[in-house]
Amino acid sequence: MHDFSEPHTPTEAPATGLDPSAQPGAVERGAATRQALLDTAERLFAEHGYGATSLRRITAAADANLAAVHYHFGSKQDLFVALFRRRVEPVNRQRVERLERLIAASAPQAPPLEDVLDVLVRPMLALRDEPGGEHFVRLVGRLFAEPGDHLTALREEFDEVRSKFLPVLAAQLPHLDREQLALRMQFTIGSLANVLAQAHRSNGPTCFPPFTTTPERVADELVAYAAAGLRAPVRRTPPDAPAAPNDTEPLQ
Amino acid sequence: MHDFSEPHTPTEAPATGLDPSAQPGAVERGAATRQALLDTAERLFAEHGYGATSLRRITAAADANLAAVHYHFGSKQDLFVALFRRRVEPVNRQRVERLERLIAASAPQAPPLEDVLDVLVRPMLALRDEPGGEHFVRLVGRLFAEPGDHLTALREEFDEVRSKFLPVLAAQLPHLDREQLALRMQFTIGSLANVLAQAHRSNGPTCFPPFTTTPERVADELVAYAAAGLRAPVRRTPPDAPAAPNDTEPLQ
């Protein structure tokens, strides 16, 4: 129902010192406010979710005025996009650069599957060790599960990553056709997303027993799991669908 | 910031015909309203997300009054829980029953890994073929990514499933310790959740090339992938962390 066609670009640049009416130090204060809003929103969005976090709470916690969000970013949505890009762009740049180094190192053969997966997975998991990153990874985990209307722009950030990694993976997985590879990569991304979304529960409460695992250890396990899954032989017949015809009754 | 400690249980039972002030046919109308609210909310939540779907839109589309939601369910949150339980309880009952049949059939050995995974995965994917189920599976996919505050009650629905499946899986995976098994099952659940969340995009737009896959085909692929991943040998050393020390600059 919203209209994001003209997303409002207010801070086209801190056009430093051109305007004689500007207060001394105004630019620095503006940058500090912007920063505080990004950091605070990142933490609160991760803890309570996007919808449950109001701009009033964010601005109060960041010692800023309610309207500061709209001045610096244009809308709540745009604030989210900004804090998201801030973290994701370096990660995706690392992924692509490291992949290209891998390709160069193993040329003319394609690089080993495990190495490619490692480069895909580790930079994102490593965010957990950056200040504030532990909040951010939960947001990433949730992104792919969100309904598609308003966050498509963010998902497009991953398009370059996908387009560069897919052919390299395909070269090591000749037993899969295009559709099978796409499906299995969807499994792999889901594994990563789920781990990211649950990363904050170091003493995991409901779903799985508590365990204390470093991001490095998680990356190791995920790479081993995904590589084996991607290499799995194509399955032919479902082994078991006993399905007594009426073991589901109609809805209440 | 919400308080869901006392969730309001209004419709303790359609206490049929006890109240002399009730209109004739009131009970049937009430049940029909309840049903319409569940079906409509399920569709709208799946299409636009929970937060972006207002009670006013739901009640308008279901030809009901705004206050009907609070009368029948107590709150928007409780409406979500109700429509969720309606679908998930039969699925989880199927899973447990089929697992017990598998155990009995292969006793005294543990049942084959692929069969156990098939029984875990297929009933949920099969919901796509039920009327309205194609909407519901998207909600399931999102559940595990949601922040933990208000939906813990729903996640507990899966506790019985987990406690019954984990030991059977462990019996087939003696090379994994408890922590490794928990982590790899988290990967597996993530794979399933991601597929469910994207299930509606039969012509997948941003993330993966379009493909038309039946739920049965997806279940086959997921079982093959997860079985291989779970069986993967434990990895020892990360193969590649070239990580030029400064390939990440500080945040903007």
Next chain:
DNA sequence: GTCTATACGCGGATAGAC
């Protein structure tokens, strides 16, 4: 250029009439 104050319409929730 940055921030404050204030206003509008819509969201979920609730009380009480019918």
Next chain:
DNA sequence: GTCTATCCGCGTATAGAC
């Protein structure tokens, strides 16, 4: 059981102070 009226907090927009 159902509905109307109402409450308060939300995202958003804008006018004007510094």
